[in-house]
């Protein structure tokens with residue numbers, strides 16, 4: 320029998336009314352004869368509200384208690400959705416992350432899934448039940464509850480789909496697919512109906528919020544097709560599968576952004592290169608992503624990090640000040656990154672040149688440009704983000720009407 324995994328994000332289960340509507344979607348799949356596993360997020364903005372509660376108590380919460388707290392959001396949804404299914408006459412059972420056999424490493428707050436023991440889920444499926452699993456959480460080897468990082472329910476869904484060798488994994492969300500840029504900022508963004516794992520991973524890792532980048536990695540491992548669909552409208556959505564091929568005439572497939580970026584600079588470093596290597600190891604062990612670069616002639620080590628990681632990074636730097644030997648730290652907020660995403664970007668210098676020119680012509684000051692094989696990224700002031708996205712989207716030929724013309 321075929322197995323499918325359905326994932327419902329926070330907005331899709333934002334009220335009891337919506338939970339009942341999502342229950343209908345589960346029933347539809349069950350009636351087609353599939354084994355169905357459902358993964359859910361916390362209702363609406365529940366996780367944000369829980370984070371806010373903490374700030375009334377302490378500015379330095381322990382990671383263990385933070386995960387204990389944040390994991391409760393998803394637990395509310397699994398039980399309500401399961402009751403909604405039972406109310407409709409379906410046999411269903413809810414599982415927290417640990418009950419579902421999801422084992423993670425011990426990096427609390429940003430844990431990675433290491434293995435899934437699907438025995439208990441399989442057993443319930445074999446008894447004809449729908450299994451509803453709490454997203455975003457697992458258990459460490461020591462038996463502590465861990466969370467996978469914000470937006471982590473996507474990871475749970477894709478990892479379960481892989482572990483169960485599911486036929487597909489449907490991610491229901493508040494947009495109807497993956498777009499060439501965020502349609503809230505770029506009204507001319509167009510929907511991409513089919514996308515390779517690699518391209519999706521590149522878009523997601525550089526800021527496209529529609530899907531967690533680590534979810535793609537799990538799905539790719541066993542070639543499970545992922546579908547991004549709207550919870551509220553009917554439509555084809557976006558299918559993520561297979562190998563990369565050029566999608567349109569432009570080498571750029573999308574323009575992404577990360578809104579809240581901080582720059583941290585350490586001055587007068589005694590051994591800039593040694594410091595850079597040690598810091599990168601430390602950040603990697605905590606699963607913190609950062610761009611680390613040196614300005615060798617001036618003995619400055621610079622970091623670009625997400626706002627959400629700032630406190631932890633400052634804590635690490637302060638703690639190791641004696642070992643890493645720098646004189647002072649300066650920090651700058653209100654920056655953003657905009658990126659053009661594609662394949663072999665380094666081999667096409669005209670993309671970087673074009674990007675700088677377009678931004679300049681639109682009075683967007685570029686503070687830094689960087690490139691990798693999958694992206695060219697400019698660091699800009701946060702206030703310029705809208706202008707930057709729109710001019711790059713149009714300049715790289717991604718606007719809706721241009722794509723229509725190119726396809727006729």
Ligand code: ASP
Pocket residue numbers: 328329360361366367392454455468469470471472473
């Ligand atoms: N509830 C978690 C969050 O808000 C996980 C998720 O929604 O995927 O980040």
Ligand code: MG
Pocket residue numbers: 328470473528529530531
């Ligand atoms: Mg999400």
